[in-house]
């Protein structure tokens with residue numbers, strides 16, 4: 001069984017709730033879950049003390065974090081929730097310092113570091129810089145200048161180190177991702193990336209989002225290699241990938257499925273739209289010069305990514321159509337009915 005057949009496979013399966021979750025979702029939910037036992041005891045203590053304002057802030061944070069966990073768990077949407085969580089945390093932390101004084105400034109450090117776990121480094125740095133500005137305004141006149149300067153410098157340094165660490169980790173992650181999922185010759189996604197995207201689409205919950213799968217294969221490509229050499233064949237593959245990029249939308253995803261075989265996930269395209277896309281690509285390749293003095297054509301099989309079927313079935317159907325296009329004389333498009 002290939003990875004396209006396994007919903008919920010992988011490292012985060014135990015938290016998947018039936019589908020494979022992105023790492024970002026899991027980190028956000030864990031961060032929120034961790035904040036509940038960290039804040040709740042203080043909220044209860046403040047309640048017992050009768051410090052109503054502090055207790056309300058703590059309880060509101062606990063409630064907000066619980067809501068975020070439920071929201072992310074149910075919808076899988078984490079981007080806006082990540083910004084909201086950071087703003088809740090920062091606001092709660094600043095209000096607590098405002099209410100109870102500089103003694104609670106220790107909360108600033110974990111709060112600010114947590115932003116780098118769930119946001120892009122530049123966004124986290126921006127929110128934290130605004131938070132630091134508000135903190136200085138809150139504490140100004142309430143603590144000695146030397147004390148305030150120490151807080152500013154230490155908070156600033158913590159942010160600087162967290163930013164550098166988070167930025168470098170992001171760069172390394174992108175490099176690893178590219179090495180694992182990009183085809184080194186053409187720069188489009190590789191087969192592993194295709195399988196991941198198909199599995200993600202199979203678990204996508206928006207019923208109105210329809211997509212189609214195109215499998216493209218160069219016709220008689222062996223002749224190009226035999227006649228002009230392997231390096232010339234490589235150039236043809238690169239030019240074809242470039243042509244596909246130009247003739248697809250930015251939401252479509254292109255992959256190299258095998259040696260001279262490519263796949264396109266036409267996002268948001270039903271069968272008719274996908275058939276027009278395929279026909280346009282076929283015509284564009286037929287009229288382009290991918291190899292001087294040698295006309296090159298492609299054959300394309302198209303299948304509809306029906307949610308009632310599995311990714312393996314979409315691939316098998318598109319492959320069957322591709323085979324039919326080849327059998328029909330090549331330089332042709334066949335669409336699954």
Ligand SMILES: Nc1nc2c(ncn2[C@@H]2O[C@H](COP(=O)(O)OP(=O)(O)OP(=O)(O)O)[C@@H](O)[C@H]2O)c(=O)[nH]1
Pocket residue numbers: 185217218219220221222223225229230231232233234237258259260326330
């Ligand atoms: N240059 C180059 N050639 C490749 C690469 N991967 C596969 N090929 C070649 O692609 C050719 C595929 O040949 P076949 O499977 O016979 O297919 P074909 O000649 O395209 O014929 P049809 O698909 O039946 O139209 C072989 O010559 C492979 O060497 C690659 O990365 N670079």
